[in-house]
Amino acid sequence: MDNHTSFRLQYIVFALVSASFTNVYITQPVLPILQTEFAADMVLVSFSVSAVILGIAISNLPFGILADKIPIQPIILCGGIMVVIGGLVCSLTENFWIFLGARFFQGLFIPCLTTCLAAYLAKTLPIERLNIVMGSYVSATVLGGLFGRLLGGWIHPPLHWRYAFLSAALLTIVATVTAVRGLPKPTDKRKRQHDSTGYSELLKRWDLLRMYLCAMGSFAIFSSVFNYLPYRLSAEPFSFSTEKITLLYLVYIVGIFIGPISGRISNRFGSGKTLLTGSIMLGGSLLLILLPFIPAIITGLLGVCAGFFTIHAAAVGGLNRKLSSGQGRANALYVMFYYLGGWFGITGSGFAYRQGGWSALISILLLLLIIPIGVAAGELRRERHETE
Numbered sequence: 001m002d003n004h005t006s007f008r009l010q011y012i013v014f015a016l017v018s019a020s021f022t023n024v025y026i027t028q029p030v031l032p033i034l035q036t037e038f039a040a041d042m043v044l045v046s047f048s049v050s051a052v053i054l055g056i057a058i059s060n061l062p063f064g065i066l067a068d069k070i071p072i073q074p075i076i077l078c079g080g081i082m083v084v085i086g087g088l089v090c091s092l093t094e095n096f097w098i099f100l101g102a103r104f105f106q107g108l109f110i111p112c113l114t115t116c117l118a119a120y121l122a123k124t125l126p127i128e129r130l131n132i133v134m135g136s137y138v139s140a141t142v143l144g145g146l147f148g149r150l151l152g153g154w155i156h157p158p159l160h161w162r163y164a165f166l167s168a169a170l171l172t173i174v175a176t177v178t179a180v181r182g183l184p185k186p187t188d189k190r191k192r193q194h195d196s197t198g199y200s201e202l203l204k205r206w207d208l209l210r211m212y213l214c215a216m217g218s219f220a221i222f223s224s225v226f227n228y229l230p231y232r233l234s235a236e237p238f239s240f241s242t243e244k245i246t247l248l249y250l251v252y253i254v255g256i257f258i259g260p261i262s263g264r265i266s267n268r269f270g271s272g273k274t275l276l277t278g279s280i281m282l283g284g285s286l287l288l289i290l291l292p293f294i295p296a297i298i299t300g301l302l303g304v305c306a307g308f309f310t311i312h313a314a315a316v317g318g319l320n321r322k323l324s325s326g327q328g329r330a331n332a333l334y335v336m337f338y339y340l341g342g343w344f345g346i347t348g349s350g351f352a353y354r355q356g357g358w359s360a361l362i363s364i365l366l367l368l369l370i371i372p373i374g375v376a377a378g379e380l381r382r383e384r385h386e387t388e
Contacts, residue, residue, distance in 0.1 A: 008182065009182075011136075012183060013121070013140065014137075014140045015179070016176065017117065017136075019144065019175035020110050020113040020114050021148060022148040022151060023087060023106055023148060023168050024110065024148060025152075026165065026168055027161070028148075028153075028230070028249075029154070029242055029245055030153050030230070031049075033161065038099070040096050042353065043350035044100075046227055046347070047100050048099065049223075050347055051100050051104040052103050053223070053343045053346070054340075055103075056107045057335075057342075057343060058107075059108045060115050060336050063079075063112055064116065064328070064332040066116070067120060068119065073180045073185075077176060079116070080112070080172055080177075080179075080180075081173075081176070082109035083112075083113065084169045085105075087102075087106060087165045087168055087169040088166070089105075090102045090103060091163070091166050113176070113179075117137075118137060121133055122328065124184065142252065142253065146249060151168060152164045153230075153242045153243065153246030155167075158241075158243065197330075198329070201326070202329060202330050205322075207382070208323075208330060208333075210374075210375045210378055211318055211334065214375040215337050216337040216340060217341060217369075218308055218311045218312065218315070219308070219339070220341040220345025220365075221282065221286070221345060221365045222342075222345075223341075223345050224345040224346055224349035226249070228358070228361055230242070230245050231358075248301060251301045251305050252305060254306055255308075258306050258309040258310055262278070262309065265314075270380075271318035271376075272377075272378075272379030274313075275314045275372055276373065276377075278307045278310030278311035279307065279376055281303055283307075283366060283369050285300045285301070286300070286366055286369070288303060316334065349364060
């Protein structure tokens with residue numbers, strides 16, 4: 001693969017993945033506006049984010065299996081069309097339940113554009129190119145999530161949030177067509193051995209299961225903070241506009257830099273120390289965003305991002321270092337647990353916020369921090385045992 005072809009592939013991957021993730025968090029900054037417009041409960045309105053995440057979690061494994069059986073082009077075309085249809089329904093419907101159903105429908109087909117693409121890249125690219133292109137993939141997930149939030153609450157006037165769905169649909173269809181036309185067909189030149197490692201076998205391994213639980217717990221914390229941030233900042237004593245709240249989501253870009261740094265730190269010092277460092281950083285930042293001062297909240301949000309992405313990078317790296325086979329299925333399980341954590345976190349935190357406000361929500365999230373801390377402790381014991 002020459003440099004021109006490699007760059008073109010990176011561009012296609014970046015465009016498709018970022019467009020896909022633009023659809024996921026598009027309603028997050030305008031949740032209070034949706035609550036008013038649809039006259040719905042806070043927890044139900046939060047489903048406009050968590051329903052997408054649940055859909056991704058449910059369909060991730062089936063589409064991952066499908067990607068091994070049929071060519072990637074029809075999968076991407078089908079997925080792109082379905083995500084666009086769901087977005088168009090969201091932009092037009094006045095019925096809240098249809099709106100939620102369309103969001104869930106979008107989530108079901110987003111893995112066609114993300115999980116299946118990753119499986120295709122792993123099968124198609126030589127090893128020396130795979131890491132480079134996957135770097136574009138990871139950056140696109142971060143920037144796509146950020147752009148979706150900016151699109152929903154800042155680029156379009158918040159009261160016209162429906163236009164954000166139209167813009168996301170346009171981006172998605174353009175990226176889909178570009179990918180279908182531009183992705184090279186697999187040559188099958190790489191020799192691949194049949195891997196019979198099953199999902200049940202992977203789930204029975206406690207050293208892997210705790211990494212899945214770490215992903216689940218840490219993303220539950222992270223997604224809850226950013227999902228209910230608009231409610232916190234639109235209320236007293238801040239009374240922020242939706243545009244100002246949306247600007248704070250720019251802290252999310254920290255993930256682009258923290259991920260690679262954390263990977264190198266984990267390689268040098270071990271997963272246990274890296275996970276513990278990220279957990280401490282995340283816990284301190286949760287305490288910081290309890291304070292009713294904007295500088296403290298901004299600093300805390302930066303720390304939440306830094307802590308979460310440190311944990312995330314260390315968990316993924318630790319997971320793959322434990323594997324001698326079944327890498328594809330093991331990583332698919334990681335993604336499933338990750339998004340299930342986001343769904344559980346957003347849903348459960350909604351009840352906590354409704355009953356006790358921001359302080360109750362943060363208290364629940366601090367309890368959830370026991371999960372990554374416990375995993376870090378387990379990894380430290382394992383690493384200490386291996387060095388003895």
